[in-house]
Amino acid sequence: MSKKRGLSADEKKTRMLEIFHNSKDFFQLKELEKIAPKEKGITMQSVKEVVQSLVDDHLVDSEKIGTSIYFWSFPSKAKTAKKRKLNDLKHELGECAKKLKKTEDNIVVELEDREPTEERSLLIKTVEELKKKEEALKKEMQKYRDSDPEYINQLKTEMIDLKAAIDRWTENIYILKSYIKNTFQMENDVIEQSFNIPQDLDYYE
Missing domain, CATH: 1.10.287 (Helix Hairpins)
Known part of the structure; x- marks a missing residue:
């Protein structure tokens, strides 16, 4: 009997986002550590790491209120993050295209001059x-x-x-x-x- 494959990092992040987007609610880490294993098959030990990864990717917001830290994310947040990433990539592509064009122009000039x-x-x-x-x-x-x-x-x-x-x-x-x-x-x-x-x-x- 084959051993069941564990969830990949991307799968964990996708499932964790579903918890936020489906509930449209605010959570503390300890609440997510109870919900994620039961509803999404994410081990409790990895919940903190997954949530922090989503925060780093700007897909989940966090705020400290009093002594507690709350996390939340709405569907529009993911869309905005993807749009920002797309714009960043377009800008990077544009800069690369400019550098390439400048290099090609320099090659032509140098070849003509020398x-x-x-x-x-x-x-x-x-x-x-x-x-x-x-x-x-x-x-x-x-x-x-x-x-x-x-x-x-x-x-x-x-x-x-x-x-x-x-x-x-x-x-x-x-x-x-x-x-x-x-x-x-x-x-x-x-x-x-x-x-x-x-x-x-x-x-x-």
């Missing part, structure tokens, strides 16, 4: 060309390694300059990625995919 796509293409193209030239120089060095020490020294100097140039252009790409990431809140893999930046791009070792 032209990141064109600059990115130039940077990557330059790095690739420098790497190809470096490989060609390596082969040239190998060819003349034993026959022309002066020429080899010249090639070594050019290689050092090329390595420095590769690192400079690589640094420019990293700066551009950092700017796009911080300005448009984009992840690295999204930036690399959007602008065709190689994932293994790194400084020359």
Whole structure:
């Protein structure tokens, strides 16, 4: 025989509200602790917590009169609370829409001003060309390694300059990625995919 499932928090709140709305009366906590278990199946130990949750949600009002605290809620109270919640959500949605529109406008402006796509293409193209030239120089060095020490020294100097140039252009790409990431809140893999930046791009070792 399966064990009977207990009431969820939302079910308890709904049933507790029914007590208020059906009676349209005022209650002390000790009265609710007697009524709720019998009429709504809410355990006495959880009554205080459920009532306080409804108060926090502005679905039940409470007031201390003398030494006693009274609770009450009318059907119109729930309707008003839902309407207020709806208005709050509409306002929040409107603010989000404004922020989204502003961000989209900023992206358009920044892309037009900085032209990141064109600059990115130039940077990557330059790095690739420098790497190809470096490989060609390596082969040239190998060819003349034993026959022309002066020429080899010249090639070594050019290689050092090329390595420095590769690192400079690589640094420019990293700066551009950092700017796009911080300005448009984009992840690295999204930036690399959007602008065709190689994932293994790194400084020359």
